Amino acid sequence: MAETGTTTGVTTGTTTGPSTGATADAAAVAALTALAGDADARPLLVALDFDGVLAPLQDDPSASRALPASVAALARLGQVRGVHLALVSGRAMADLQALAEVPVGTVLVGSHGSERARTTSFGLDRAVVRLTDVQQDALADLGAQAAAVARGRDGVWVETKPAAVVVHTRLAPREVAAVAEGEALDLGARLGVHVLHGKDVVEMSVLDADKGKAVLALVRELGARAAVYAGDDVTDENAFRALAGAADEVRGLTVKVGPGSTVAAHRLADPEAVATALTALADALGA
Numbered sequence: 001m002a003e004t005g006t007t008t009g010v011t012t013g014t015t016t017g018p019s020t021g022a023t024a025d026a027a028a029v030a031a032l033t034a035l036a037g038d039a040d041a042r043p044l045l046v047a048l049d050f051d052g053v054l055a056p057l058q059d060d061p062s063a064s065r066a067l068p069a070s071v072a073a074l075a076r077l078g079q080v081r082g083v084h085l086a087l088v089s090g091r092a093m094a095d096l097q098a099l100a101e102v103p104v105g106t107v108l109v110g111s112h113g114s115e116r117a118r119t120t121s122f123g124l125d126r127a128v129v130r131l132t133d134v135q136q137d138a139l140a141d142l143g144a145q146a147a148a149v150a151r152g153r154d155g156v157w158v159e160t161k162p163a164a165v166v167v168h169t170r171l172a173p174r175e176v177a178a179v180a181e182g183e184a185l186d187l188g189a190r191l192g193v194h195v196l197h198g199k200d201v202v203e204m205s206v207l208d209a210d211k212g213k214a215v216l217a218l219v220r221e222l223g224a225r226a227a228v229y230a231g232d233d234v235t236d237e238n239a240f241r242a243l244a245g246a247a248d249e250v251r252g253l254t255v256k257v258g259p260g261s262t263v264a265a266h267r268l269a270d271p272e273a274v275a276t277a278l279t280a281l282a283d284a285l286g287a
């Protein structure tokens with residue numbers, strides 16, 4: 001799908017223009033490794049999107065796996081004192097937990113921030129998602145009406161999460177996908193829920209969450225003085241913007257993965273380049 005812009009969490013338009021200044025791979029790796037040698041950049045938060053960043057995109061979301069080289073680099077980074085790891089994903093927590101191959105102590109942010117957990121040796125230390133009766137009713141309405149959007153459209157399907165419903169269109173012919181995504185956006189607006197338009201997905205949530213709020217909350221809890229955030233999708237722009245807006249409290253290093261316009265300062269080409277960059281960071285940190 002085309003890259004889309006968001007305002008207050010709701011997708012409003014389409015922007016297919018060039019990057020707004022993100023630099024290419026070598027500069028991203030150099031900036032990352034420079035952080036390693038900077039004692040002022042501790043605590044350091046390394047926060048990463050999952051799909052399209054650690055794991056190459058797949059038609060079947062359950063087939064997604066993080067690249068082994070990234071898994072190995074994260075295991076090393078998890079050993080470094082003063083470095084905190086987080087996965088910040090749109091996926092539901094149960095889904096993210098099943099797929100995340102991360103060291104103990106990694107924070108998992110699921111459902112764009114509606115769900116939050118920390119990995120321990122004994123499983124997840126996890127906060128429960130609480131919905132009011134009104135939100136539960138809205139979620140049920142969303143589910144039923146999203147099913148109607150998918151009905152009869154080959155390749156369009158609906159995923160349900162604890163606080164959201166997602167219309168997926170990756171497998172549909174492009175013209176069918178466009179109509180289904182349009183209807184899903186209209187549905188979200190009509191029901192007054194929070195809408196995020198990602199890659200071949202329209203997410204409609206009864207909770208107001210985005211990756212920007214989630215990352216800033218983590219930065220503040222950890223007292224992080226520097227934060228790396230890498231993401232590939234339009235929904236990750238919220239995190240890039242949030243870190244740019246908090247420059248007086250945290251040094252942000254933002255990385256857009258793949259093509260498309262972005263407010264991130266750096267760019268890596270694909271999940272393979274992310275694996276290389278994480279490995280370089282682990283090397284530079286002496287992990």
Ligand SMILES: O=P(O)(O)OC[C@H]1O[C@H](O[C@H]2O[C@H](CO)[C@@H](O)[C@H](O)[C@H]2O)[C@H](O)[C@@H](O)[C@@H]1O
Binds near residue numbers: 050166
């Ligand atoms: O924030 P992320 O970790 O990138 O999660 C966002 C969505 O990821 C999944 O969908 C995306 O990846 C799928 C597998 O590669 C792909 O089939 C789909 O088209 C992508 O949008 C997940 O299924 C969604 O629930 C997440 O919100």
